Amino acid sequence: MLKINNIEVVYSDVILVLRGLSLQVPNGQIVAFLGSNGAGKSTTLKAVSGILRYQDGEIEEGSIEFDGEMIHQLDPFEVVKKGITMVPEGRRIFREMTVEENIKVGAYARDDSAGVQKDMKMVMGFFSVLQERRGQIAGYLSGGEQQMLATARALMSRPRLMMLDEPSLGLGPLVVQDIFGIIRRVNQEEKVSILLVEQNANIALANSQYGYIMENGKIVMDGPSEKLKENEDVKEFYLGLTEEAKKKRFSEVKHYKRRKRWLS
Amino acid sequence: MDAMQVKFLAMGIINGFAVGAIYALLALGFVVIFKATDIFNFAQGEIMMFGAYMAMLMSNALVGKLGIVAAFTLAFLISSFTTALLASICEMTVVRPMLGKPVLSIIMITLGLAFVLRGGVEFIWGPEELPFYKPFRDAPLLVQGVPIAEVRLYTIVTSLILMGVFFLFFKYSNKGLGMRATAEDQETAFLMGINVKRIFTMSWAIAGIVGAVGGIFLGSTVGNLVPYLSHMGLRALPAVILGGMNSITGAIIGGLILGVCENLAGTYIAPHIGGGDIKEITSYVIVLVVMMIRPHGLFGTKEIERV
Numbered sequence: 001m002l003k004i005n006n007i008e009v010v011y012s013d014v015i016l017v018l019r020g021l022s023l024q025v026p027n028g029q030i031v032a033f034l035g036s037n038g039a040g041k042s043t044t045l046k047a048v049s050g051i052l053r054y055q056d057g058e059i060e061e062g063s064i065e066f067d068g069e070m071i072h073q074l075d076p077f078e079v080v081k082k083g084i085t086m087v088p089e090g091r092r093i094f095r096e097m098t099v100e101e102n103i104k105v106g107a108y109a110r111d112d113s114a115g116v117q118k119d120m121k122m123v124m125g126f127f128s129v130l131q132e133r134r135g136q137i138a139g140y141l142s143g144g145e146q147q148m149l150a151t152a153r154a155l156m157s158r159p160r161l162m163m164l165d166e167p168s169l170g171l172g173p174l175v176v177q178d179i180f181g182i183i184r185r186v187n188q189e190e191k192v193s194i195l196l197v198e199q200n201a202n203i204a205l206a207n208s209q210y211g212y213i214m215e216n217g218k219i220v221m222d223g224p225s226e227k228l229k230e231n232e233d234v235k236e237f238y239l240g241l242t243e244e245a246k247k248k249r250f251s252e253v254k255h256y257k258r259r260k261r262w263l264s
Numbered sequence: 265m266d267a268m269q270v271k272f273l274a275m276g277i278i279n280g281f282a283v284g285a286i287y288a289l290l291a292l293g294f295v296v297i298f299k300a301t302d303i304f305n306f307a308q309g310e311i312m313m314f315g316a317y318m319a320m321l322m323s324n325a326l327v328g329k330l331g332i333v334a335a336f337t338l339a340f341l342i343s344s345f346t347t348a349l350l351a352s353i354c355e356m357t358v359v360r361p362m363l364g365k366p367v368l369s370i371i372m373i374t375l376g377l378a379f380v381l382r383g384g385v386e387f388i389w390g391p392e393e394l395p396f397y398k399p400f401r402d403a404p405l406l407v408q409g410v411p412i413a414e415v416r417l418y419t420i421v422t423s424l425i426l427m428g429v430f431f432l433f434f435k436y437s438n439k440g441l442g443m444r445a446t447a448e449d450q451e452t453a454f455l456m457g458i459n460v461k462r463i464f465t466m467s468w469a470i471a472g473i474v475g476a477v478g479g480i481f482l483g484s485t486v487g488n489l490v491p492y493l494s495h496m497g498l499r500a501l502p503a504v505i506l507g508g509m510n511s512i513t514g515a516i517i518g519g520l521i522l523g524v525c526e527n528l529a530g531t532y533i534a535p536h537i538g539g540g541d542i543k544e545i546t547s548y549v550i551v552l553v554v555m556m557i558r559p560h561g562l563f564g565t566k567e568i569e570r571v
């Protein structure tokens with residue numbers, strides 16, 4: 001289980017981005033982590049993965065715990081060894097390498113070559129399109145295929161917790177459905193817990209057991225995904241389902257203003 | 265062209281190829297470090313010089329006991345290893361703490377490292393020329409009737425083998441894959457469980473090995489050693505720029521092209537303009553022309569601009 005306890009994160013020593021954020025991912029669950037652009041979702045994942053300090057960020061307060069061990073002082077490759085792997089925002093595949101090489105990079109730190117072979121088959125089974133494109137240069141894949149590759153690559157490290165940063169970003173609805181279907185299968189069949197950052201609240205809540213909503217560096221609401229889906233504020237501001245919101249879609253400016261009022 | 269002139273040309277090309285192989289090794293060292301760490305290592309020439317001195321020290325010490333061939337071979341291996349070790353230590357102690365600092369500071373640090381290494385070598389071995397015992401015969405071999413010094417052939421063959429080994433290493437080994445991943449995207453490499461810091465050290469170690477081998481053959485070709493040898497590092501810079509800063513293939517081909525062109529210019533053009541250092545000028549003219557057509561070098565990609 002991942003426990004983020006009240007962390008404060010500062011960039012460049014002065015920019016306070018996370019202001020006492022707490023969040024938990026129980027083993028075996030898919031947890032959605034929602035919030036508007038700039039709220040601090042990616043920063044949270046970077047704090048867990050340990051890459052934060054290489055972007056001039058620092059955890060000033062609080063702690064991060066994984067299965068009882070403190071991990072907030074570890075380097076990213078050590079966090080991967082502990083069993084947490086991140087699929088970064090924007091996929092960040094290795095464009096100049098082949099699909100197969102990308103997948104192999106995911107297994108870099110492992111030395112059980114038999115297990116790696118087995119997992120290679122496993123991910124190729126989940127993402128059959130990658131099997132077809134095995135030898136191709138990854139930079140030429142479509143956006144959806146790149147997201148699949150990034151996910152497959154992360155799975156190759158055999159994580160117990162996978163953190164996905166906006167997997168639906170820039171993808172068409174059909175591809176997004178595909179990808180979320182696979183994420184659920186990975187969760188169920190491979191017993192990988194998942195922390196899912198999304199701006200697409202609809203699909204994230206539909207595919208998770210629990211959800212957190214953050215604004216301005218703090219969690220402002222959390223609860224079972226079923227409940228969050230029914231919550232009026234969530235409906236209006238994240239799901240765009242209410243009659244009111246439907247009307248407002250035509251005047252983005254006004255919508256934005258209302259949203260801000262809610263936040264403050 | 266009569267047969268004599270053809271042989272003369274062939275000789276010019278092969279000798280140039282041997283010089284080019286040394287450039288290529290040095291350029292390879294620059295590029296491997298640059299790709300993995302985004303640092304331009306101005307101390308590459310000094311690392312090469314250290315390798316040459318180290319080999320000389322070992323070779324001269326062992327020659328009495330083992331005979332020249334065994335002594336030289338052993339010295340070659342020991343020098344490659346110690347130079348790799350030295351380069352790794354430089355990375356860990358001097359360069360690593362500078363990570364994330366402004367580019368100019370890092371350049372200054374590698375320049376400083378260059379001065380220290382050269383100073384150290386001068387301090388230990390003195391500034392004057394030292395003889396370098398080597399197993400290569402002075403009498404040239406005849407290759408298809410073209411006379412070529414033995415050391416030139418060994419330079420070419422050994423360099424090509426070494427480059428082939430590194431090619432296979434980068435292409436097929438797990439560590440090589442990790443180095444390529446780091447070269448492409450350090451952060452993501454980190455996130456995939458790669459110890460990027462160790463990759464940095466490894467890239468310096470590789471630069472140490474190719475530097476040592478280049479230095480040993482340069483020393484063997486010249487026949488003696490002076491600390492001034494390190495200036496060869498700067499002579500290899502045009503090869504790096506010609507090939508493209510982020511291309512290993514480019515570094516190798518750039519080095520070979522420049523070596524051949526320089527040597528031919530020295531043979532065919534120099535006599536008509538009364539000598540002068542036509543060789544160095546040739547390199548820069550070629551680089552200038554190529555840069556006008558391909559601003560990122562022959563094999564370089566635009567990617568470099570993100571640095």
Ligand SMILES: Nc1ncnc2c1ncn2[C@@H]1O[C@H](COP(=O)(O)OP(=O)(O)O)[C@@H](O)[C@H]1O
Nearest residue numbers: 011015017036037038039040041042043044055
């Ligand atoms: N390296 C950085 N230096 C300074 N500020 C940053 C840095 N990275 C992100 N920020 C700021 O932190 C805030 C949260 O960013 P982020 O975590 O990327 O949000 P989200 O992923 O929720 O969109 C934003 O205001 C952003 O500008």
Ligand SMILES: [Mg+2]
Nearest residue numbers: 041042043089
């Ligand atoms: Mg983000």
